[in-house]
Amino acid sequence: MSDPVLETRGLSKRFGALEASKSVSLTLCPGEIHALIGPNGAGKSTLIAQIAGALKPDNGSVHLCGEDITHLSTPARARAGLARTFQVSQLAMQDTVLQNALLGATATNGRPFRLWGRPVDTLRQRAQAALTRVGLAGQAATPVSALSHGQRRLLELAIALTLEPKAFLLDEPMAGLGSEGSQNMTDFLATLRTQAPILLVEHDMDAVFALADRISVLVYGEVIATGTTDEIRANPVVREAYLGQDA
Ligand SMILES: Nc1ncnc2c1ncn2[C@@H]1O[C@H](COP(=O)(O)OP(=O)(O)OP(=O)(O)O)[C@@H](O)[C@H]1O
Numbered sequence: 001m002s003d004p005v006l007e008t009r010g011l012s013k014r015f016g017a018l019e020a021s022k023s024v025s026l027t028l029c030p031g032e033i034h035a036l037i038g039p040n041g042a043g044k045s046t047l048i049a050q051i052a053g054a055l056k057p058d059n060g061s062v063h064l065c066g067e068d069i070t071h072l073s074t075p076a077r078a079r080a081g082l083a084r085t086f087q088v089s090q091l092a093m094q095d096t097v098l099q100n101a102l103l104g105a106t107a108t109n110g111r112p113f114r115l116w117g118r119p120v121d122t123l124r125q126r127a128q129a130a131l132t133r134v135g136l137a138g139q140a141a142t143p144v145s146a147l148s149h150g151q152r153r154l155l156e157l158a159i160a161l162t163l164e165p166k167a168f169l170l171d172e173p174m175a176g177l178g179s180e181g182s183q184n185m186t187d188f189l190a191t192l193r194t195q196a197p198i199l200l201v202e203h204d205m206d207a208v209f210a211l212a213d214r215i216s217v218l219v220y221g222e223v224i225a226t227g228t229t230d231e232i233r234a235n236p237v238v239r240e241a242y243l244g245q246d247a
Pocket of ligand 1: 015018020038039040041042043044045046047
């Protein structure tokens with residue numbers, strides 16, 4: 001297998017007596033979608049926060065394209081090519097779709113709102129290209145508050161795209177979407193992997209099993225299994241701990 005784009009080595013995090021991450025080692029390889037699943041409270045968001053730089057691990061390290069990025073801040077990791085979308089929407093509701101996308105593009109400058117060093121037109125083109133990619137080019141002048149929930153999720157992905165990422169961290173992109181919205185998002189993510197590999201945290205098992213090349217199962221902060229969709233479906237420990245007998 002080729003070298004991983006993103007790798008965690010022995011990430012550990014405690015909240016008091018609770019071990020929310022127990023020496024988690026994962027890889028994300030070029031072109032793949034690696035899904036991270038597990039019951040509520042298993043530690044998925046805690047792990048994503050450590051990878052994105054929002055939470056400092058007690059032990060372990062995070063590597064992007066072979067570089068140790070554990071010491072970098074969240075914005076520095078984003079500039080290095082780690083694009084994260086959030087479980088809870090963080091869009092600027094009163095601003096337009098294009099303004100929100102531009103914010104993502106300017107963030108790669110390291111100097112939000114100060115566009116020295118990079119022509120504004122280039123940033124605008126990059127933002128517009130990302131909106132076209134997610135199908136929101138026609139809504140560029142629309143305030144975010146007027147978008148549907150599904151469109152807002154797509155805008156979050158457009159902002160991630162403006163970072164020209166090396167890897168995507170997607171935390172529950174299907175959350176709050178109806179079945180049609182989930183299907184649209186599933187179709188979109190299937191195309192997105194050609195741009196950069198995706199570490200996908202998701203509760204929607206239909207989407208996970210449709211999209212993932214590999215799945216890791218987290219239970220009580222520990223990866224209890226990693227494998228292909230067929231291997232995970234057939235794993236008796238996973239069925240017992242999470243998927244149930246019907247999977
Ligand atoms: N800042 C914190 N302080 C104390 N405990 C925390 C903190 N953040 C998370 N936890 C605890 O760590 C455990 C893992 O939480 P986490 O949110 O990472 O799980 P999760 O798998 O993402 O859950 P969900 O699927 O419900 O989003 C939980 O028991 C949670 O209560």
